[in-house]
Amino acid sequence: MSGYETALCLGVALPLAMFGVLAFFGARIGKPAAGWCAVAAVVGSLLLSTYVTLGWLGMSAEQKSAATSGAHAWEWVALSVHGVDVPILFKVKLDALTVMMYFMVTLVSTCIFVFSVGYMSGHSDEVDGQSKYHRFFAYLCLFEFSMLGLVISSSLFFLFVFWELVGLCSYLLIGFYFDKKYASNAAMKAFITNRVGDFGFLAGLMLVMFFLHTFDLDQAAETFKFQAIGGTGIFAASVNIFGWQVSGMTLATLMGVGLFCGAMGKSAQFPLQVWLPDAMAGPTPVSALIHAATMVAAGVYLVARIFRLLTPDAQFFIAVIGLITLTITALIAIVQTDIKKVLAYSTLSQLGYMIFGLGVGAWIGALFHLITHAFFKAMLFLGSGQVIEGCHHEQDIRKMGGLSKKMPVTCWTFFIGVLAIAGFGIPLAHVGIGGYFSKDEILAVAYERTYNWEARGFGDQVGQPAGEHALPAHAGMLGATVRLASDNPTGAEERETAIARHVPVLPKFMFWIPIIIAYITPFYMMRCWWLTFMGKPRDHHVYDHAHESPLMYGPLVVLAIGTVVFSYVMFRDNIAGAGVAATDASLVVAIDGGKKTADNMLGITHHTGHGLVDPHAALAGIVGFAWLVGMGIAVLIYRNGLAIAERIRRIWPLSWIYVALEQKLFFDHIYDTVLVGGTKWVLAQLSRAFDTYIVDGVPNLLAKVTVGLANFSGRIVDAGGVDGLIDGFADTAQAAGAVVRQPQTGRIRNYILFGTAGASLVVIAIVLVTYAGAR
Amino acid sequence: MFDIGLTHYLVVATLLFVMGVFVMVTKRNAIGILIGVEMVLNGASLNLIAFNRYTTGGLPRVDGQVGSLFVIVLAAAEAALAVAICMNFYKNLNTVDVDRGDELAG
Numbered sequence: 001m002s003g004y005e006t007a008l009c010l011g012v013a014l015p016l017a018m019f020g021v022l023a024f025f026g027a028r029i030g031k032p033a034a035g036w037c038a039v040a041a042v043v044g045s046l047l048l049s050t051y052v053t054l055g056w057l058g059m060s061a062e063q064k065s066a067a068t069s070g071a072h073a074w075e076w077v078a079l080s081v082h083g084v085d086v087p088i089l090f091k092v093k094l095d096a097l098t099v100m101m102y103f104m105v106t107l108v109s110t111c112i113f114v115f116s117v118g119y120m121s122g123h124s125d126e127v128d129g130q131s132k133y134h135r136f137f138a139y140l141c142l143f144e145f146s147m148l149g150l151v152i153s154s155s156l157f158f159l160f161v162f163w164e165l166v167g168l169c170s171y172l173l174i175g176f177y178f179d180k181k182y183a184s185n186a187a188m189k190a191f192i193t194n195r196v197g198d199f200g201f202l203a204g205l206m207l208v209m210f211f212l213h214t215f216d217l218d219q220a221a222e223t224f225k226f227q228a229i230g231g232t233g234i235f236a237a238s239v240n241i242f243g244w245q246v247s248g249m250t251l252a253t254l255m256g257v258g259l260f261c262g263a264m265g266k267s268a269q270f271p272l273q274v275w276l277p278d279a280m281a282g283p284t285p286v287s288a289l290i291h292a293a294t295m296v297a298a299g300v301y302l303v304a305r306i307f308r309l310l311t312p313d314a315q316f317f318i319a320v321i322g323l324i325t326l327t328i329t330a331l332i333a334i335v336q337t338d339i340k341k342v343l344a345y346s347t348l349s350q351l352g353y354m355i356f357g358l359g360v361g362a363w364i365g366a367l368f369h370l371i372t373h374a375f376f377k378a379m380l381f382l383g384s385g386q387v388i389e390g391c392h393h394e395q396d397i398r399k400m401g402g403l404s405k406k407m408p409v410t411c412w413t414f415f416i417g418v419l420a421i422a423g424f425g426i427p428l429a430h431v432g433i434g435g436y437f438s439k440d441e442i443l444a445v446a447y448e449r450t451y452n453w454e455a456r457g458f459g460d461q462v463g464q465p466a467g468e469h470a471l472p473a474h475a476g477m478l479g480a481t482v483r484l485a486s487d488n489p490t491g492a493e494e495r496e497t498a499i500a501r502h503v504p505v506l507p508k509f510m511f512w513i514p515i516i517i518a519y520i521t522p523f524y525m526m527r528c529w530w531l532t533f534m535g536k537p538r539d540h541h542v543y544d545h546a547h548e549s550p551l552m553y554g555p556l557v558v559l560a561i562g563t564v565v566f567s568y569v570m571f572r573d574n575i576a577g578a579g580v581a582a583t584d585a586s587l588v589v590a591i592d593g594g595k596k597t598a599d600n601m602l603g604i605t606h607h608t609g610h611g612l613v614d615p616h617a618a619l620a621g622i623v624g625f626a627w628l629v630g631m632g633i634a635v636l637i638y639r640n641g642l643a644i645a646e647r648i649r650r651i652w653p654l655s656w657i658y659v660a661l662e663q664k665l666f667f668d669h670i671y672d673t674v675l676v677g678g679t680k681w682v683l684a685q686l687s688r689a690f691d692t693y694i695v696d697g698v699p700n701l702l703a704k705v706t707v708g709l710a711n712f713s714g715r716i717v718d719a720g721g722v723d724g725l726i727d728g729f730a731d732t733a734q735a736a737g738a739v740v741r742q743p744q745t746g747r748i749r750n751y752i753l754f755g756t757a758g759a760s761l762v763v764i765a766i767v768l769v770t771y772a773g774a775r
Numbered sequence: 776m777f778d779i780g781l782t783h784y785l786v787v788a789t790l791l792f793v794m795g796v797f798v799m800v801t802k803r804n805a806i807g808i809l810i811g812v813e814m815v816l817n818g819a820s821l822n823l824i825a826f827n828r829y830t831t832g833g834l835p836r837v838d839g840q841v842g843s844l845f846v847i848v849l850a851a852a853e854a855a856l857a858v859a860i861c862m863n864f865y866k867n868l869n870t871v872d873v874d875r876g877d878e879l880a881g
Binding site: 749 | 796799800801802803808873874876877878
């Protein structure tokens with residue numbers, strides 16, 4: 001095991017060890033000390049990750065690939081599927097993506113941990129007189145451990161294990177105030193919603209196990225490609241649902257969609273987005289941790305990791321889900337009045353962008369957006385935590401206003417966050433922060449797929465026998481892949497280009513809807529910031545109490561600097577470096593950057609040759625100043641408080657839309673009615689049936705049997721047998737008596753007659769016998 | 776005339792006996808029945824004496840006579856008892872109609 005792998009493992013183990021310490025001795029360690037212990041652990045991880053990151057940055061390309069391939073494996077268990085050994089190995093996945101994610105998670109977490117110490121000092125942590133302070137930090141440590149473990153796992157199986165641990169920790173932390181009904185409900189909602197997604201993940205995992213015979217990401221990708229070329233294995237399996245043959249869909253697509261379902265749950269994608277806004281019930285640092293560095297990032301990270309296991313159809317499905325999510329959540333964010341809810345919905349929308357980006361092939365752009373988003377969203381959440389803490393737990397932005405004077409550091413770091421999410425930058429000048437670069441890359445790829453794709457000779461060319469790159473049908477695509485592979489075994493580039501030719505042109509709306517939302521994002525973020533910090537104070541009680549503390553705004557400054565600095569250095573280049581290996585040999589398209597290098601997956605360049613428009617230049621014109629427009633409109637509407645907004649929302653069609661959006665487009669209601677209600681109904685019916693037929697039925701049956709037996713015993717045995725026997729005796733005796741009493745007339749004359757008659761008969765008999773004997 | 780033999784005695788005794796029985800069966804008067812009993816006893820006594828006279832072959836035996844005497848003594852005792860019963864019968868039922876005394880009827 002190389003030093004870097006050891007360092008990464010150690011960095012994972014540190015928070016786990018601290019979790020153990022805090023879980024067992026936390027109560028004795030005491031209130032501020034326990035928090036600082038947790039901070040110490042995560043700072044240890046940060047130092048280790050800094051060591052790895054710096055080492056990684058200093059390596060040459062050859063050293064990097066050597067470090068990547070020289071992984072040591074620890075075999076946990078050996079399975080056997082269809083006679084093929086499927087060992088479950090724990091290996092450290094050491095590539096640029098892991099290193100970058102690891103560094104981002106530890107850095108952002110450190111800020112959040114430090115902030116937590118300040119935040120919890122002002123918050124109640126007692127339930128029934130018992131302090132839960134140490135427990136909070138123990139959970140945070142466990143969360144940190146789970147997320148880091150997830151990042152370094154090279155096996156899908158261990159990824160799933162840590163994935164579930166992340167889900168558990170989110171449950172524990174969202175429900176930290178479990179004595180509050182809304183918090184425990186929100187925790188359950190998050191957990192159950194994630195279970196729905198994880199069901200798909202698990203199904204996908206089983207398909208991986210049964211068809212690809214490995215859990216290792218690289219090996220699985222190799223096998224997947226091999227099966228795709230040969231049309232064997234999972235590509236030969238047809239989809240058969242309860243006897244209904246699904247045409248035009250392979251099991252391979254279903255596998256990708258299944259694995260993506262896990263990401264749908266964790267990254268809160270439509271239709272499982274409902275848990276995330278409710279997760280605001282947890283303490284604010286937890287919201288920052290969940291929404292920036294860990295939980296939701298896990299979903300996007302997973303999709304990036306399984307990118308090579310996707311088929312073009314699965315990729316398109318992912319893009320559509322991302323599109324729906326980013327659209328509806330951005331619209332809902334406009335009307336939210338809770339500062340944390342606004343941020344929650346903006347998170348959902350940005351996650352939608354990432355998933356959409358991965359769906360259209362912007363692998364690098366999506367992950368870059370994940371990293372920049374982690375920094376500015378952590379900052380925004382911690383800023384909101386500072387505001388909430390300063391304003392005595394007031395979360396309604398309508399009651400705030402003018403806080404910039406009371407908490408200047410929070411105000412301006414928050415403003416940097418708003419600029420970053422809005423995509424502040426000067427088009428074509430390479431000046432900007434955060435989302436300006438990352439979102440631009442995603443949209444550029446979408447533009448490429450929409451407008452330049454056909455002109456480049458890509459797209460679905462079904463039925464067009466056009467030369468060597470002809471790809472008549474889905475199976476034909478694979479055929480062409482085989483031919484290319486056999487003609488030129490090392491022609492991976494050509495092969496991928498051939499595959500990319502099959503990847504369809506995007507419909508126009510899939511480019512334009514994200515553009516429109518890019519205008520809405522700055523609007524709702526500016527609205528939130530302006531209502532909170534600018535204008536006149538609307539509630540003097542809140543305003544008078546407002547204050548900020550260094551322990552809490554310190555991390556904000558660190559994150560703000562991180563947001564600005566990391567928009568330029570380190571992350572973009574290194575993720576691009578990881579992209580080559582992580583998307584190589586995939587059936588789906590990944591187009592980012594320029595040449596077939598670290599920057600360019602397919603040799604597709606964003607230059608303006610062949611009469612094509614450079615997507616970046618096109619985007620500069622379309623959304624270059626979206627941040628200015630969106631923020632400007634927000635300032636215009638909210639410059640004097642809520643009055644204008646109130647008037648606008650009374651205008652007829654908007655009023656209806658307002659209600660719909662305020663009710664979160666009725667998703668909760670629909671789920672509550674259809675799913676919860678439906679489940680309850682089904683359960684009620686089942687319970688009733690069970691009650692009626694089993695619970696009641698058994699006693700009833702027993703009663704009936706008993707009654708039957710009693711009847712038998714009473715009517716037949718008792719009446720017929722026992723009584724009958726005795727009655728029979730009596731009846732016989734009576735009948736006999738009746739016969740016998742007939743001659744008993746009581747008349748002496750009769751007795752004499754009978755006596756003499758009898759005597760005579762005896763005499764006659766004697767005489768007859770005597771005579772007969774004599775004769 | 777003709778010789779009087781055993782058969783004639785037996786016929787007379789049988790007539791006496793049968794008439795006694797007939798009286799007993801047909802009479803409703805307790806005294807009448809008593810008379811019938813006396814006739815039956817006398818018929819039997821006659822038989823005993825007749826058989827003693829004709830079946831001993833002239834030997835000086837008095838078995839029949841002794842038996843007859845017993846019957847007469849018994850008849851006297853029986854008559855005393857029977858009359859006492861009749862008296863009691865009358866006391867209880869105010870009549871000597873034996874058909875009324877059917878309390879033992881089953």
